[in-house]
Amino acid sequence: MDTEVLRSFVRAAEFGQLRHAADELGVTQQAVSKRIAALERTLGVRLFTRTARGVELTLDGQAFLPHARSIVAGVERAVAAVRPGSRALRVDVLGLRSAQALVLHDYWRSHPETDLDVVTLRVNDPRVAAAAVEAGDVDASFRTVTDPDALPPGVHMIHAFDSPLELLVGPKHPLAPARELTPSQLRGHRIWVPGIAPLSEWSDFYDQLATDFDLRIDAAGPHFGDEVLLDALAESAQVATLVGARDRYVWPPDHDLRRIPVVNPTLVYPLSLILPGANPHPGLRGIVTHLKGLPGLPGPVWRPTWATTPQRDDSGIGSARGSRPRQR
Template structure:
């Protein structure tokens, strides 16, 4: 048997439930003739009679009674499938760099204040922000916390708005010379090894660290693969000369005997600007409330340093 038209099944189900073709046509927004043709086609495909006509309308035949629960299940399944991908009916899908990243922490805070929100936080595991933008363009995710540093490379159907600034902190072990400091300036970091393993080429954070190192004459070492946060934290705990930079909202967990210290960077604050990429038109309805939450976040204190590709952009632009 060839594939059965879903609209023919829907017409059959509604006619069976309402008992009249005209009532089914009115509910489906078509003519009675269209409903009759759909059901006649379905009967030809099945090679059985589904209805008998009576003075009061239509009644199911024995074959129609046997077919109805299966047809109803198919129609219901199609409707659920459509609803699962329709914006406003499915979960809001937002891409973050990692589930311990500042973006994930901010989204968790939003969800706790809006517990009824159907939110799906995902990690695309791509380093090039243009790949994340392509995922938004394709509808794989509704938005992505990434920054395309060259606006000319952002697909025409997308826009990029400022989400929030993430102040940087120095993370060191107890043996490091700066471990007892309450705050640290970028000038004080000059000459110290700042280890950030696994900086990916073409990533936004690669540009960030390049500009940061040039601006403040810092030694940012990206040598070696990144074996995970645990290995990085273990190294910091034992080292007297290795430090790294983390975002103030980034979530890290280490054993208490590591005695690691997070020290704010000041004069100026090193601000990592986080952006949100979303469709220029027809974004998921749930994004409006998320953006309002982002706009309510406190701004970083001035003076603050930001990379050149973000300087001059206004908040929310």
Template structure:
């Protein structure tokens, strides 16, 4: 079996676009298509269906993906074993404007000697990401399995840092001039969070948040990305959304969007880091210690049920042994 064809399949599955996989692997889209077609003929199954937005795994493709990741990770480990030096620290983030990516970039700017490979694994189920960590395809991932008992035995999960939420609204929204808002003031508002994915930790987070404060979280419609969401907020007098205070959003100055802190209590989205239980990448220690220096979220604070035990424990005390 051609391992480069397997690698091409894995990256196309994770990125959802043949062209994106081709760009990352330094080949043409036609080469990626030929590799995958050859692999499908060898396996005698169809791995992808084409859609208007890219490619989507078939049931056979889904069944093959975890095994394919293991093949790629095994090849990478074999090459690393005989190649001088070691590969970059590979960390999965949800997106390049998320708090995880922003803080990693801040760390890297202060430590440019750090060899970082920041990737976005495009899956919603954190158990799939845990499998990638277990296979060695990732050194760490900012994902949370809300029931740690369901983690693979050789994958460890630690608390990384907390993100206070803000209300994001356009200039015509009734709360646009507020300096702060409380959760009670958010009741009956339309809080639009499109594309909340089943089996994701953020899906469970919003379920608990809505129940705790009697909020109207509207997940209707497909997620067309932050740009469309920001366009909608700028034009609307009644739509709002929730955003992490640490996320980086960019919009035209004419939008005049407002980021309003939520207080009494502060609503907190906790970020965890999944990594191998034994022999984690040595570059992780310094990054985790960096997170421990972040300014704590304002009290009082609300956290989802799976993270409340973290509130009393400093992050540094949970730093894994990378020696």
């Protein structure tokens, strides 16, 4: 059954006049009259009787109205749920414990009126996430396509913020007593980062990090989840891993894990935001403004080469800070 026919019936019942219903629907009074006549033929009953004031529901019309109204309202809710600008702002993050999710949570706490839907696309290739932005499946994605030429033509990418890395170790590890470490002090130690997926941005990141500082980045073995990784760190005197300073990890108190900042230079994971090139969700402007206000990092920093190119925001949303060349 045609939803527009049902909507015409509902509006005519509510207004009691076909002309007023037609004005709201943006059609002619004749079109509304034809729709209702077609509906009556389909149902085999009279829904309205004409009066000097307009139209009144028959008993069959009164019985039919709540069901028709429910169908029309359901369709309107379904459309609103997927229409940019009327549905919630849908932003993709790598994980709900990630730095991106925490930054979004900070924004939402300051702007609780924002209708925000934080999702995680189960993809490793950031180009797939960029395609999801282009298709409108998500409104923005905290991913980085390390080759800008690989971005779909309908999207662009801006620098969001920098995430400094920390070494995470158990109490038995020889580096556990340190208050801070330099990259050179990490040499020779096994840094276990399970789950480095081919084609992912973090694969490229760790490749460059290992090469530039002669580090032993080990991605061997399947990734059974953060809990298993944290258990292994607590029990080992040889294994360490790298985590973002804003990333949220929770472990039992008896694990006694230590998060140690890496400085001189600070190892930085640059996070980008992929945005649509046209018709962005209205809620994105506030997110980008929030990102612009995040404090920068003091002291020398290291970034991968793909973070050295300034990224412009030509969407009209507002530009976040451009990436700065890496320093050593």
